[in-house]
Amino acid sequence: MNAAQVVPYVTYPPRMGGDHRTHGLMKEFPELSDSVIRYCQGGTPAMYRSLDLRRHVTIADGYEERRHLHPIHEFPKAPMLLGYPNLFASTSLRLASDGLDTILNDADVVVVREPWQLPYVLDHAKPDAPVVYSSHNVETERFGDIDQPMCADRVAKRVDTLERRAVEETDAVICTGNRDADVYRDRYDPGGPMIVAPNGAYEDDVREHRPDSDGARRVRRKYDIADDATVSLFMGSNYRPNVEAAEAVVDIARNMTERDADFEFLILGDVGSALDDRHLPQNVTTTGYVEEDFESHFDAADVALNPMVSGGGTNIKLIEYFARSLPVISTPFGVRGIEVRDHEHVVVAERETTADEIEELGTDTDRRKRLGNAARLLTEEQYTWEASSRTVRSRLHELFGPF
Template sequence: MNILAIPTTVGLSKPQSGGQNRFCNLVKCQAANNRIVVLEPDHLHDESDDDVARVYIYHDIEALQKRLSIFRDINPDFIRKAARIIRDEEIDLIQITHPSGAMAARMLGLLTRRRIKIVYDAHNVESEFIQQTFANHDHYSPMERKLIPAYTNLLERISCRYLFDHITAVSDNDADTFRRKYHLKDGMISVIPSGCNIRSRISDEAKNKIREGMGLCPADIAVFFHGLYTHPPNREGFDLIQTDIAPRFADTNPNVSFIVGGTRVPKFEEANIRSLGFIADIQNISGADIAIVPLRSGGGTRLKIFDYMSAGLPIVTTKKGIEGIDAENYEHAIIVDDIDEDFIAGIRYLIEHKDERKRIGENARALAEAKYDWRIIGGKLEDVYRTLVPESSIHYNNSA
């Protein structure tokens, strides 16, 4: 099968966000049995992308020194490049991560008389996600905060109702939201959760070196959180650690340090909090003892949860933080309603019970291995695609 994969605000390789991680790994999975072509914005292209798939690039529309990524349906360069790919690569299916571009893709399919299936690989419910992220973001003007969510909502509604052949959601909750908002017909949507690459266990010596790099002593207990700093739900989590969570342990547990980091996270050290800034090697999370996910909002599935599960870390999280993952409370994680006294009590429980840290962490890793390995997720997506594009209609392009 010849598949055209189109990301929006992420590139193909060197993932720096959950959405990019999902896109990159799904492309790698599908490349095992299909021919994959990727069309991505030029400013997100990296030389290593070409090692993963055949890559074409296009220029985003720009105005007032801003990239207008979501206006791909009227972007001449995007339309020209997509038309070339559909024609030359004999595309059978288009996998797109955002409603923008779906209208152009559908029109190109009709003009070329190709029965191309368009699948919306939804990392979240975009109309709700954009409302949350734009609502209180000072980077955008008041007009942008009104216009962009309204346009995205309209675009998603039209695309889901009339343009997409199928939608893949990352959780049952997102799937239910799509069905409710857009009155989707039966069989229109499938749940394809996100996943992780199961990391090899590291030796005690390697773990101790990581901890030394974090400035930790052998007796210290490290509580870890990471994420994209500019993403509002993550930013709220970072702020809550600084202002509410970490201070609760400063006097009662002097051997507990809160370690944070991630993309665009500033480096700093204060009281019992240490920020590592950008974390080049996510394997460094293996130096922690406990992971926390203090999130109250956001859509989709938090891929940081999978990082922690794969590393065998016990997790304290809100229900929102672990949404879309089949984890049981006190078996695979400690799961609470909100960032409140129960959240603090969950952290204290793991601090005080080393055996429970090990048990819950091992259970989490076992769950990731059994249900959320990217190879398993990729197989589920492959099954969906094979249903949409029967063998008799598949084109076989053997060009290099």
């Protein structure tokens, strides 16, 4: 099978959760003798900052990323900085689509990330090539949680129109979970079957927690964190729901400064850039985007936090914590779509009681180990990218093969 994947920007190597889903869902295709060509409509700020202007990247044998870097794809993305969706992606493709039509013509199946590019793909794919919508969120929910300062009603209607077409006019829909699939069935009239492929972690990242490792000690020294301090970790990209959660972490940290024990908080990733360092309590450290010693930041933590209350899809960060055997305290919203049991795999708590839960876990090493190990086993059994990729590939062959 020759699979084409159409995405709104450069994905590899993945940095944010959506990039990991984009890459992870196709990861096993070349391992099982299929080929994948990913068409990227423009770049990312991180790519341009690094001056990585390659147009063609070979990820593995039979797995390529082709990048169409053109100003006409970048300028229409500017409203995204204000929280708007990428509504002009299909329009800019009609003005500049160098190489995409050839990729579509050679594909046996076309997988499109998110609804923004689908109008162009539906109009230009071969009549006999199935087009599959790869959903990362229910977009009407995701952007319903974000305030747009202008044209809110028009944006909401356009998002609904595009998502409706993505669900109703494609040959299949890939969802993050049964909950999203049910939402689509309730709101729209799906044109094809739903394929449930959960978010996950990479199999190579599933491991035991290593709090006594040299890397964990090195990270604590780097941020001047005492060996006996209880460290809570929050991780995220600079995405509005993550920013709201990071601000909640800061509030929790401020609340805990008056407690007798030493509680420290690490905010890992680009989300820290959205916080005002001048007003952070002394027990909060923001790291920014981390490459060196990335894994050791998980080992330096005792507890992971997931205080999410908005956004769409399922939280990839939750599975990333689980994969490293970290005990997690999450809001009920933060565990949506993940088959967990409270106090067995995770501690489910509202933001208002998170400080008390951190204090309790911080004094109970055995409980932390039990939670972390149970969460890791759950990840191994149900939530790896490799398993989701194999599921998607198998279903596509079953539905649309032989190729």
